[in-house]
Amino acid sequence: MKAATRTVVSGALLGLGIATFVDETIFHQLLHWHHFYDRAGSTAGLVSDGVLHGISWFATVAALFMLADLRRRGEFVARRWWGAVLAGAGAFQLYDGTVQHKLFRLHQIRYDVEIAPYDWVWNIVAIMLLAAGLAMLLRSPRNAGDRDAGPREAGPGQSRAGDAGPWATGSRRSRAGDAGV
């Protein structure tokens, strides 16, 4: 897998993990709006929800280890990665809000209320996240340095000033730490 692809996969997996975590923590556990299973949904919805929830921690942890791997290789492109995080979170929320809530009728956002405004807000937020993420992805450079997969020296000169983000100097630091292990 090319570094540019791995950056997107890592970001998208973390986006999925964050979206499912927010869904579980805020809407299931804290607000108690969502139900564990309201027995109204189809079997397909049950399978879809179980699989996505089951792998959400795997996605989160794998995404973070992939991020660490990108950074120790000096292949991390911050804007591309963050774009993928937003797009992944938005895509999951849109899937949750349309297919799982409406098509499979797994559970609703909230019970005993007029549900339409909740659904609209939910899905519009999802589309905004997805659109913002995709816009960032399209406007980000594919690779940290040259597109060639040849050997690269570590150094701030290789990464463009705009895309290194808050971790602009982290690349060299992590390598120094890595060599000492």
Added chain:
Amino acid sequence: MFEYLPAVALIAGYLWAVSASGRRGRPWPLIRTLSWSAGALLTAVNMTAVNMTAVNTSAVNTSAVNTSAVNTSAINPGGGTFTAHMTDHLLLGMLAPLLLVAGAPVTLLLRALPAPRARTLSRILRSAPARTLTHPVTAAVLNAGGLWLLYLTPLYPLTQATPWVHAAVHAHVLAAGYLFTAALIGTDPAPHRPSFPTRAAALAGFLGAHAVLAKWLYAHPPQGVGPADAEAAAHLMYYGGELIDLVLIVLFCRAWYAAAAPDQRTRAAPDLRTRAAPDLRTRAAPDLRTRAAPDQRTRMITPLRGSAGMRRSEMSRS
């Protein structure tokens, strides 16, 4: 006292191997002995709990016969027994295997046995049936598939009524959990260990199957389990399983991170005395061969010496 027999046998055998390995001048990390013993003890404590559950259940059943027309294998609704069973399942099928696998029993056995016998053992481990059995996909199917069979067929009520079925199912849960955990994160020698993507797919499939089953049980509990009991057990399976799985996931990803290190090709054979042997493949990950390492590690790794090490590298070569 019979429920302690497996634990006593597991610990005694392990301690014998530790002392045999020590006699050959290969000391064994204490942490592994402790981990193995904890895992072994967990099976005993768990078996005790199961037996008590079985006794309670039969007592409840005999007293309930007069008041309700439940069949003889039914469990008293709301008695909490399915939830107790689910606790057993989490401890026996998920936590105990983690601790036992961390004990690296095969590595220890290869060190403890005399060379000819160790060679026989490694030949058995290399054989086609052993390879099939220890494949992560096989292990995942045995593990998750066993649970589906247990809860969605009349097998579960049968385990509550028949002690030997109960014991057999629990042995299967432990063995399948061990195989699965070892296939994913084991440090024991495993010739032809499948790639990380294959193992990741097996893990993802298992996680999904486990979560789906938990949700399914919430609304469709086994025969004789009351709704409140089923809901509590399903929550426990869903969230408790997730907690233990998180440990498995982190260990798996950490092993990938170590194996995917850019300087993999310059690394010597894994050192048996440390835990730094997440993967026995001597080849670098496929994408590493086309990519030059951005940095070189300065660390020196002592090459392996001694009979067990030779056998181990012999195994991973073939």
